[in-house]
Amino acid sequence: MARIVMKFGGTSVADLDRIRNVAKRVKAEVDKGNEVAVVVSAMSGTTNQLVAWCQQLSPLFDAREYDAVVATGEQVTAGLLAIALQELGQEARSWQGWQIAVETDGAHGKARIQSIEGEELISRMKQGQVPVVAGFQGIGPDNRVTTLGRGGSDTSAVALAAALKADQCDIYTDVDGVYTTDPRIVPGARKLNKITYEEMLELASVGAKVLQTRSVELAMKEHVRVQVLSSFADIPGTLVVDEEEVVEQEIVAGIAYSRDEAKVTVRRVPDRPGIAAAVFVPLADAGINVDMIVQNVSADGTTDVTFTVGKTDFLRAKAVLDGVQKEIGFAEIVSDQNVAKISVVGVGMRSHAGVAGTMFKTLADRGINIQVISTSEIKVSVLVAAEYTELAVRALHTAYKLDA
Template structure:
């Protein structure tokens, strides 16, 4: 007997018919003799609908109240799924995140997990229940409800698997594994049988939406066996593990892209020590993640620098910079959207020179300028205008030998959380 944690996203439980299919899938696992914990997201577009309703009442709703509001979507899902499981003649118990023992830091909207005490979950398993847990949520020591941000249900599942010493954590989505790129853009994308934690973490951070970066980090740190599978079929998925077997001759494992990109440029800053520390320290205090940074000097002891942030953080970042105008005088600050970040990832890149040059050449042949570049041992990222994203991704996929003769399986609308 093994303990499985099975996570299903919003599209997998998007209506009652899909909810019943998930219930049958979970019941099958218990019939095989295993214990089962299920983590679910809110149904379909429930979260987006709740956000829209809040924005009708206030353009900037209080973050505390938004957490109170958005956690209700998952609570609906866990109750309905438990009812569906009961209808199949199985015992099921549902828990909110805090009932399942998730204790978090006191940050609304992007809280991190401090501790998990899953005693109620383990007790319910001993009693023969299928345990259904709400993803994406926890509670502070002071009793405040918090959420983990987009993708937080993945983190819930992996963290719960670690806390309960589960044998495997299965993430169910609308594709049947991790692909070499988005199969909606490249129909003959290659499904990977396995991928390393480090490669998956890079892909997730760079925009691949199948797994959330924090979930991959948690899995790597706790050595959780992670499998990505489809909720629409029983095909073998992709195993995320410490050391994945690298196919002969494969240098690049995957290509990711991120449309949520804005570039901010600060022009005419004094070229003196401490300026960058002040600017980026202030952005960090505002919980704004900065990605690629490029600095250049001019002939008047002034410096210009540009950096990228999430498009959703652009306005807040501009407010922070404007607030520094007296401490860090500058000539002007500008921002730009309509950009995308395209990245290649692969552990094999370490020992193969010329990989980045090939990427630059492929992009240039599509008639696209490269605006910014960032590299690490196993990835190269280029910020480009978004108009030819599909063509660039397809060209890169072919150039690095990732095309297959088989069409990728895509089962439905993409899971959002």
């Protein structure tokens, strides 16, 4: 017997037939002797509709009202799934964020969970009842409904799993697991049986958007075993777990890519102490996340500083720098939106040399020029021209022996 939290995303509960299917899967887990709690998203399309209404009424809508409106999508699904479970003879009841309560901070629209009251739900699970929890939402210090930001139901599920001391948190979605890379680019990409939290974080943050990043951070912090699996196929998915659980660790777990970044080069910045701060503090003050940063060696008393930002922040970043050009005294800003970031991720590279070298050589052999390099303990990322994305991903997938 295990205690399991099952989370179903929007496409898994898109209509009544799918909700009935979800009910069957949930009941099957209970029938195996498990204690089960469920977290649901809104039916797919619903949240987009509700968000659009808020935006159309007021581009600068009140986030508290937005939360009250948007959180209803999950409340509907929770009630409907409870009814579907009861129809199968499975005792169940729906729970809205404020009823449990899922207490969050007051940051409406992007609230963070602070605590979840788990005792009542545990006691009901022990009596055979399935709690069906509306994901994505909680209640703020002002006694108003809060939401956790898009994709927040993943975080709801992991936080609930922690509060319920669950053995596992199964995230049902429209893919059947985490792959060594995007199967649309590399048909021979393999599904991973296990992956560490750290690898999942790196893969998610560079574009393999299977789980909300925050949910993985939370799972790592709370040691919640997460499984990503398909709600449409009855096969095992990918387990996201502590490093100790991954016995036969591959050196490289996967290859990720992102076309969502733009490259900005600040040319001929006077090379003196404090100059990096002069460039990046104004960007941080404007709430712009900078990703890769490279500073060239100095020549004739000036240097070039290159960095990447999300494409959606690109114009704002340029405006911020234009505003401090005189003060800093750089020559000009050169930019390129036609770039892709390719990353090789794996906790094994901590103990294995040569991972970066293999990457650089593989790309050089294909004639792909590397524009920017950044590395972390478990990741090597390079920026290349966007047109080489598929070629680079395929070559690296083969080079690290990831092909099926």
